[in-house]
Every structure is written in C-alpha cells, then in structure tokens.
Amino acid sequence: MIGDRVRSLLGPDVVAGTATGGQPIVAPRDEDGVALLLRAACAHGWGVRIAGLGHWRPDDGPADVVLSTRRIDRPVRAAPEDLVATADAGLAWSAMQAALAEEGVWVGIDHPGTERSVGSVAATATTGALSSGMGRVRDHVLGLTLVTGEGRIVRAGGTVVKNVAGYDLAKLAVGSFGAFGVVTSVTFRLRAVPRADQTLQVQGRRDQLLEAALAVTEAGIIPSALELRNAARDERASWSLAVRALGRAAEVRATLEAVRQETGLPWEVVDTGAAAAFWRNWQHRAIQSPTTIRLGCVPTGLARCLDAVTRIGPDVVVSVSVASGSLRVTTDCGPEAIDRLRHTMTEIEVPVTVERGPWSTLAAAGHFGAYREGVGPLVTRLRKTFDPKSVFVVPVGAGA
C-alpha cells in the first residue's frame, strides 16, 4: 500500500527493497525526492527511519518506511585548490576518499565500522582514531543540506573554510542521528594527502600504556592518532597503544621520535604496507558486537571510565583516542547496563552516547539518555521545529 503510493509519487523504481520488518526501503535519487517523500509521510502520518548503506546499525525498528540515501551518490564535487569538497550522503565514504585521493586531498576522518556512507558518518558524528590529532566530525564539516520532517530543504553553512553568516545549523545536524532531518549532502574541509604516514605500536599493561599516552599529550605532542585498545575476548591479554603520525616526512619522524623519548617504551614499527589494514581492523572492531557506546572523557578521567566500561557487558571491545578523551566501547549489553553506566559517568561529567545498537536498546536507552538541566526543553522544541509531525523514528532521548 505505502509502496504503491511511493511509486506513484517518485517513480516505479524508487522502492529498492523490503526491510526486515516488511517496510518498503525507499531510495530517492536526490534531495527533491527525499523532500517529496517526507511531505507525503507528513500528510499520511508515516513513520520514517533513515538509513545509509546499512552497515552500521541493525535493520530493525518500527517505521512505516525506510528512507535510504544510498542512491543519492553523485561523484564528489571537489575543489582541491581550495581544499573543499561536497559529497552526496549516499556515497560510500571509501569511494569519496578514493576520488579525493586522486586529486591529492582527503578528509581527515576515519570512521568506525565498514562501508559507511557520507551521510551516516555526518549524522552520527562517528570518527575514529584520527580524532586525537585532527578533531571531531564537526571540525571537518563546512556545510550540509538537510531535509526536514516536513520536506523543507535547508542549506546550512557554506563552501568556504571560514563562515559566520547566520546560525550554524550544520552543527545541529552533525551527530544528531537524524533527529532534525535527513542529511543529503555534506561539504568538507580537506587536507593534502600526507607524504608520510607511519605507525608505531606497543603492548603492555593498561595503566602503564595509559600513563605513557597521557605523558605524550601533556608534553604537547599531538600525533594524528594516539589510540589505546584492549584485546577482545581475552581479559588476560595485554593492551595495545598505537601512535600514527601523518604529514611531511621530517614532521612525522620528529613526532614519532618525540613519542619514543617521552615514553621510553619498546615501540614496534608497523610496516607501511600493513598499516592501512592495521587501522582498518582497529575501526572494524567497533561493530564486533551489537552495541557501540561513546564516552566523552577528559584525558585524566580515562582510567576511571575504563574501569567502568570494562564491566558493562561480555567481550567488551574498547578503543580510546587518548588526546581527545573519546572512548568507544562495543559489547552486547542492554539498556539497564547503559543506564547504570550513565549514572556513574554523570558524576564525573562524562556524556554517554549510544552510537549504534538494536532497536530494543536504542528505544529504551536513547542515543543520548537524559539531558542536563535546561537542555531537554530546548532539544524538544528544536525537534518540534524540524519535525513537527514526528515523522522521524529516531530515539534520541531515553524511553523514546
């Protein structure tokens, strides 16, 4: 029924399949198609779940329609001489980076998981190890196009590297999990492809490695990545600390030498040929279990946060971007365990965000859980502004 209506509205091939729950997967080819679908959803009272390439979170959850951005995937529009590029939301992140690399540029984000779309990375603000040295997703986004729950097309930000005209609505959309609309394209700040890229790693006890990593940051050394992780599925195994330096050859050499001197640890060089796979594997760990949670710690609070997360569920996989304080944990835990973690972490002002999980977990725990005093009413009103008919099925708060 809904599928037929959508076909008559957007064309016979717009339904790209059927989701696990039986809902039609609708894949418009451009932002106008997205807007039309959302206006119809508004008019008919359909609930809409937003999806990218389908490799980040499970294909579950109640909705009448799954809106996939996968067909909004024109080639990336890059201006390498200005170090900016605009990419469609449905474009695979890897395809975007490959196209940019041919122009000698890239976006300094390494997302967790595999085969993510541009829109998914922006909407979830999920960056990986490179957040230590290159910042969070918000720091790379110059602008984006957002289609609201009523099908309004909002073009936030711009395409130049500095811009304070109007309010920064792009910041609102990045990391909001689609609560305010469907991201259909994103403009990024670019960097030149680094001439040198070297990785070192060392194994040891958690506290020893954490102490060494903190010594690096306190010495003012900022490598591109400074990442601590446990060994999955074996609590007795040692932890790893990896450092990655990107840039010009002399700069990379100097950074790694400074790290060696500051820590005095027996670092091993990861072969250049193996380094890409090494970091890819690091990012793939984030989807080894059903639920992934991000903690926003300060570096000196990491030990306490690590103590808390290693008890949250079985086979806990932990990665810590030490310089940024971002801690990602992947496990199989229910909303009660997340609630307990949030309760503990609130005492030390650490936000706990559920980045992905099965619908039952997300619906009960919410991506964000409880808001701080004064923030909840603002978020509620913002959601009503961008989605007055509650079209989007996005559980941002607990008990959604």
Next chain:
Amino acid sequence: MTVPQTVVRALARVVGDRWIRTAVAELEMYAADALPTKRRRPGVVVLPGDPAEVASVVRILADAGVPFVARGAGTGLSGGAIAGADAVVVVLTRLTRIIAIDPQNRSATVEVGVINDRLTAAVAAHGLHYAPDPSSQTVCTIGGNVAENAGGPHCLKYGVTTNHILALDVVLPDGSQATLGSPSGDAWGPDLVGLFVGSEGRFGIATSVTVRLTPTPTVVRTLLADFTSLSAAGECVSAIIASGIVPAALEMMDRNCIGAVEASIYAAGYPTDADAVLLVELDGRDATSVAEDAAAVRGLLEDHGARGVSEATDPAARARLWHGRKKAFGALGRISRDLVVQDTVVPRSALPEVLRAIEEIGKTFGITISNVFHAGDGNLHPNITFDAENPEEIVRVEEAAAAIMHACVRAGGTVTGEHGVGLDKTRYLPLIFDAETLGAMQAVQRVFDPWDLANPGKVLPTHGVAHWHAVDRRGAA
C-alpha cells in the same frame, strides 16, 4: 518607547545603583561598537557582577518584556552590540574571573568578561595558549569571541572559536540557565555549543566558557615577502595552500595599508614601495621540519614573483612584524577619520580575481579601500576609509560595501568570515541563503527566544525569510 522605571529600579536592586547607567552622557558611551556607520543610544545600561546577577537581570527583563543586548568590550565590527532606546545593554566586562586552569586536560574555564590576551597570558607558564587571536585580542573578551565565533590570523592552522569551545554556561532569554557541552567537548545530546557559538547574542547570554587550550609551538619561523603586484601575491597564496603546507598564519597587506602602518607608531619595517606584503608564519615542535616548510614556502614566494623575502631572526623582530599587522586597523586612522572594516570570505583560488574587483569598486565609487586580511583562509578585510560627517560619502561607502559583497558572493564566497552579521549585514544574507534556510534560522532563534527579546533585529533580515510554524515554550507546534 523607553525602559520602564520599575524595571530600572528592579535592575538596580540586583546590581546596585553604582552599576546602572541612565544619564544621556553615560549612555552615549554605549551607543556604538566598532562599526562607525551605525549609532543608537540605549535606554539603560546595566553591569552585572557575576553570572547569578546576569540571570537575575535577564529574568527581570524577560518578565517585563524588555529587549536586551549583551555587550563585551564593544570591539565588534558589525553593530551587534548596539541597542535602541527601548532596550537594556547588559555589559559583561565585570565577569573577569579565571575560574579554573587544567593544564593536564588542556582546558580552562573563564567568565565571559576575561580578555582574550589575558587568558593566554594566564596559561603561558604551562606551555599552552588560547589559539583564536583576533586583532583586537588585547581588549576583546572571550564572551564576545563566542558570540561572534571570532577568528584571527592563526586560525588558519588552529581553527576558529567554535573549534576551541568545550562547554558554555548560558542564561537563556527567559532567565533560566543551562550548561551546554561538557569538559571534554562531547555533549549530552545534540551539539548546542556549536549552535550557540556565533549566534551573536540572539540565543541568550553566555556567562562562563570552558575552552580548549593548545600547546604553544616551540619553533616559529616568520617570513615577510614583498610583491610589486597584488595579484601575484594573491596567486602565491593559492600556491602555498595548494602545496599542502599549512602555515600557522598567512596574512596579506596592500600598499595603502603598508603605507599607513609605516607612517604610524606601529611601523614594522614593511617596504613602503611594495604593492603587497605577505606575512607567513610556520610553527611546530621540531626545528628541522619547520625549517623544511620554511624553505619550501620561501621557494614558492620567490617563484611567484616576490621581490624580496626576509625572516624575523628573533622574537622581538617577529613581535614587531605582528604588531604592525594587528594594529593595521588603528594605523588606517591616519588616512581618514573613520573606517569601515569589511569582512568577507572567498575561495582561496579566487583571491586574485576578487582583489582586482575590489580595486575597481574603489575607483568606481571614488573611495579608498585598503586590504589587510587573512589570505590563507580567503578571509578578506577590505577597509574603507571615509568621513562619517559627509552624508554623501557615507552613501558611497554603503554602495561600495554592497558591491564588494556581491563580488565575493559571485566568486563563491560568503558575506562574513569572523565579524558577524550584526546590524550591518542582515540585508546580504539573502545573497547566500534561500528563504527556506533563513526560515529555519528564524525558527531556531524562536526556540531559544520566542519573545524576540535577545538582541532583536540582528543577524536575520526582515524580508526573504520563509515562514515556519511557531513552537511554543512547551514544545507544541
């Protein structure tokens, strides 16, 4: 319309009589910021002494339906801190406490009245600094920087204000309080810090700010290159950016500006017969890699026609070069008694073309335009010198400013990169945003301020804005 006396008395009960200004002569002090073309005398000025007093003041004003305008040091260049006779200016310069410095986590929490430069001085002993460095950093406040999302020369490498704000304590327009963000910069919810920074006082008043601190580089190389062609200097900027080297700063000054600086007390030794100079700073922790970058940049400068390239050989020489650059706006006062500092951004590859267009605009309207700007970001500051007592000249200044905005937008740019929209640029927003996007901005502003009390009339134009449904205070559409 004026501010009711009952409100004035209520405000005085909160802050004390000493911190209320109602006399005309006193109010005149707050009639303008650093934008010389707009001037309005406010109804009342109030100077609360701490965040609690700010909240009380805003609550009184919200209850009475009296508009208010937050103000820091008054160095804003877009008229954002100007208030009418029906409004109260809330001056935040008494909120000067540095609340906490956390060197291990590279952060500091300060009240909004803390001066930018004072924060960097306070953390310098830890080998840290606060990276955003607007030219007015010796007087402007962190709160003003947050309101405008301020930039500065070194934002090319280190990012603008929004990249350095982790958390904000804010008083919302109804007088309620909220904490946005967290000590790590991650948030309990959507990125409201990112939304609030740069909202120009329209979403409420920040009272304290947690900022990210940046390690101070141990190696700094500063090059000065002079060109006999403005276009060649612009092309050289594009070449440096395209090379993949990210200088800490990459600034340009044109002949008019060089002349003004060299004739002033800020003289820095710039060659007065050059058409343009580029000031390029490279920094890092390692002398070898910084030296390699400096050599590569020197090569690019020479390849693109630099007549001479010199280097500051010691900290005093470097400070002198930067003093000239940062005080250039003041030095331009030698050319004429009044100065409009414009602010636009263009794609860096369009700099040569846009600089030529600006030169033509100056000739067309018979005015002097001097350029001193953040070339590495494509962030132009065409400075128009004029006599504000000459009404005919003011018209030409406004016409020229509009022509510059149109030229920059045609080149793919935007109408402000770091000075904000304020009162000055509301009419230009429809050049870069469609009605739907402006409607979204207005709707978001009403989420924070349904009564339009916080800095009304700023940022958004009155025309060309699509109507979005209103959301009431409970969130009902």
